[in-house]
Amino acid sequence: MQKSEVLFAFGVIVIMVGALFGGFMISNLAIRNSGSGSSSTAAAQAYDLTLVITTDNWFNNTIGYEPAFYVLQNNQLTSSANISLPANVPIHITIVNYDDGAAPVPAIFANVSGTSGNVVFIANDSTVNSSQPAGASAAINVVDPQPVSSVNDSNIAHTFTVQLGTATVLNIPIEPSSVETATFTLAPGFYHWHCMAACGSGAAGWGGAMQTPGWMAGVVYAS
Numbered sequence: 001m002q003k004s005e006v007l008f009a010f011g012v013i014v015i016m017v018g019a020l021f022g023g024f025m026i027s028n029l030a031i032r033n034s035g036s037g038s039s040s041t042a043a044a045q046a047y048d049l050t051l052v053i054t055t056d057n058w059f060n061n062t063i064g065y066e067p068a069f070y071v072l073q074n075n076q077l078t079s080s081a082n083i084s085l086p087a088n089v090p091i092h093i094t095i096v097n098y099d100d101g102a103a104p105v106p107a108i109f110a111n112v113s114g115t116s117g118n119v120v121f122i123a124n125d126s127t128v129n130s131s132q133p134a135g136a137s138a139a140i141n142v143v144d145p146q147p148v149s150s151v152n153d154s155n156i157a158h159t160f161t162v163q164l165g166t167a168t169v170l171n172i173p174i175e176p177s178s179v180e181t182a183t184f185t186l187a188p189g190f191y192h193w194h195c196m197a198a199c200g201s202g203a204a205g206w207g208g209a210m211q212t213p214g215w216m217a218g219v220v221y222a223s
């Protein structure tokens with residue numbers, strides 16, 4: 001072997017060793033990255049979302065009071081105009097509805113959809129969960145939350161309906177004076193939410209709150 005050939009062979013060996021070492025470093029990095037990814041997945045846990053519906057909200061001098069959804073967080077009622085949720089995580093939703101009146105709603109929105117088991121648990125409806133036993137005078141008889149997949153469409157005060165474009169991905173009919181709970185999961189995306197019961201102002205009940213973000217409508221951003 002001539003001197004130039006020896007140098008060439010040595011150079012090839014150096015390059016091969018370098019390539020092997022570089023590959024080892026890259027694969028090592030990949031392992032580290034996959035490790036950190038799995039730990040962030042493990043950190044993802046169920047998320048609690050509490051919505052409160054009240055009725056004595058001053059809308060303006062023409063319309064007067066209107067009902068509104070709020071998000072309860074950090075011990076405060078905050079606007080429901082923009083609701084941010086973690087994606088791909090079970091959302092435990094609790095809706096506390098102080099509105100005691102029903103509103104007209106298309107029958108399709110009397111069905112529960114998009115929740116775990118396609119049911120909602122009605123926990124505090126006085127007609128469902130707490131009635132006096134026959135013959136009792138002052139006792140209150142509180143029954144466990146009742147899972148329902150649909151409610152009577154003449155007994156709906158509001159709905160919490162989440163849509164992706166025109167497709168409904170979540171529908172929870174909300175009975176008057178009730179507390180309802182359910183679990184759902186959203187894929188990442190930009191959704192709209194709306195109440196589908198005509199609870200607002202005007203002849204058809206679709207004015208005022210029904211047309212206003214933070215009252216009976218808003219967006220849901222899952223990420």
Ligand SMILES: [Cu+2]
Nearest residue numbers: 158195199216
């Ligand atoms: Cu409504």
